[in-house]
Amino acid sequence: MASNKFKFLFGLVLLLIGTASAQLSSNFYATTCPNALSIINKAVVSAVSKEARMGASLLRLHFHDCFVNGCDASILLDDTSNFTGEKTAGPNNNSVRGYEVIDTIKSQLESSCPGVVSCADIVAVAARDSTVALSGPSWTVLLGRRDSTTASLNTANSDIPSPLLNLSGLITAFSNKGFSAKEMVALSGSHTIGQARCTVFRTRIYNETDIDSNFAKSRQANCPSTSGSGDNNLAPLDTTSPTSFDNAYFKNLQSQKGLLHSDQQLFSGGSTDSQVNAYSTNAQTFKTDFANAMVKMGNLSPLTGSNGQIRKNCRKVN
Incomplete structure (x- = not known):
C-alpha cells in the first residue's frame, strides 16, 4: 500500500516536472545565452531604422508563423527537392518579408551561443522589438520554443485569414485559434503600420461602396484596375501615420478609409463597431489590449522540450 502511494506521488512529481518543462518562461536564456535579447534587439532596431516597413514585416512574420500549427518557425523553412514549405502559400508568396533579418540575427546568436536560441523565439522577440521600434507597446515575450522539423503549405493556405474575408469569416478564423472578437480587432490594429500590395486591395478601391471616394x-x-498591372505597387495600410504604431488605423475605419476589405469590415455596421470606436478614442487601451493579445498569440501551440529542435540555419532542418 505504502509502495503504491510512493509510486503515485513519484509519478505525480514527474508529471509536474514535465508540465513545468513544457511551459515557456521570460528568463529561459538567462544562463545559456544571456545576451540573446540584446542581440535580437540591436539587429531589429538597425533593420527598422534602415526601412521602417521592416518593422511591420517582422510583426507579420510572427503572425503568419503562429497561425500555422503554432509558433514553431515553420514559415522560415525553404522548399527542397523533397519538401514544400509555407513560403509559396497564397498569403505568404511575394508578400511575407524579413527572412534575411532573421538570418542575420540567427548567425549572430550562433556565434555568441551556438545551438541555444530557437528560430521560433527569434521571430517572437523580433515582432515585439519591431513594434517598440515604431513607437508601439512592449510586452514580455515568453521563451523556450523549439523549431519545427516540418511545415504545412495546406494549413498556411487555409488558416491565415484572407484580406477578402467578411466580418463573420474574420471572427471565425480568429476564434479557431482561441481569440475573441475583441482580441481580433486589437490584433487587426497592427495594420496601423506597414503596406499592402495593389493586388489585395484592387477590388475594394474600384468596386466597393463603403469607401471614402477621395481615398479610393x-x-x-x-x-x-487591370489585374496583372501594378500588382505589386504598394500603399500604406494606415494612410495617416504609416510608420507609427498608434490608433490612427481605427480612426481611418470610422472615415471609411480602410485599405483592405477585411479592414473596413471591422467598422461596417456590425458587432465590432463599438470596439473600433473605443480604440479610436483611447490609444492606450488599444495598445494594452494589443500587447496582451500578442502574448496570447505567442503561446499558440509552441513546441517545447524534446519536441522539435534548435535549427542551426533557420531555413532548413538540421
Whole structure:
C-alpha cells in the first residue's frame, strides 16, 4: 500500500516536472545565452531604422508563423527537392518579408551561443522589438520554443485569414485559434503600420461602396484596375501615420478609409463597431489590449522540450 502511494506521488512529481518543462518562461536564456535579447534587439532596431516597413514585416512574420500549427518557425523553412514549405502559400508568396533579418540575427546568436536560441523565439522577440521600434507597446515575450522539423503549405493556405474575408469569416478564423472578437480587432490594429500590395486591395478601391471616394481615387492612382498591372505597387495600410504604431488605423475605419476589405469590415455596421470606436478614442487601451493579445498569440501551440529542435540555419532542418 505504502509502495503504491510512493509510486503515485513519484509519478505525480514527474508529471509536474514535465508540465513545468513544457511551459515557456521570460528568463529561459538567462544562463545559456544571456545576451540573446540584446542581440535580437540591436539587429531589429538597425533593420527598422534602415526601412521602417521592416518593422511591420517582422510583426507579420510572427503572425503568419503562429497561425500555422503554432509558433514553431515553420514559415522560415525553404522548399527542397523533397519538401514544400509555407513560403509559396497564397498569403505568404511575394508578400511575407524579413527572412534575411532573421538570418542575420540567427548567425549572430550562433556565434555568441551556438545551438541555444530557437528560430521560433527569434521571430517572437523580433515582432515585439519591431513594434517598440515604431513607437508601439512592449510586452514580455515568453521563451523556450523549439523549431519545427516540418511545415504545412495546406494549413498556411487555409488558416491565415484572407484580406477578402467578411466580418463573420474574420471572427471565425480568429476564434479557431482561441481569440475573441475583441482580441481580433486589437490584433487587426497592427495594420496601423506597414503596406499592402495593389493586388489585395484592387477590388475594394474600384468596386466597393463603403469607401471614402477621395481615398479610393488617391489609391487608384498607383493601382491600375487591370489585374496583372501594378500588382505589386504598394500603399500604406494606415494612410495617416504609416510608420507609427498608434490608433490612427481605427480612426481611418470610422472615415471609411480602410485599405483592405477585411479592414473596413471591422467598422461596417456590425458587432465590432463599438470596439473600433473605443480604440479610436483611447490609444492606450488599444495598445494594452494589443500587447496582451500578442502574448496570447505567442503561446499558440509552441513546441517545447524534446519536441522539435534548435535549427542551426533557420531555413532548413538540421
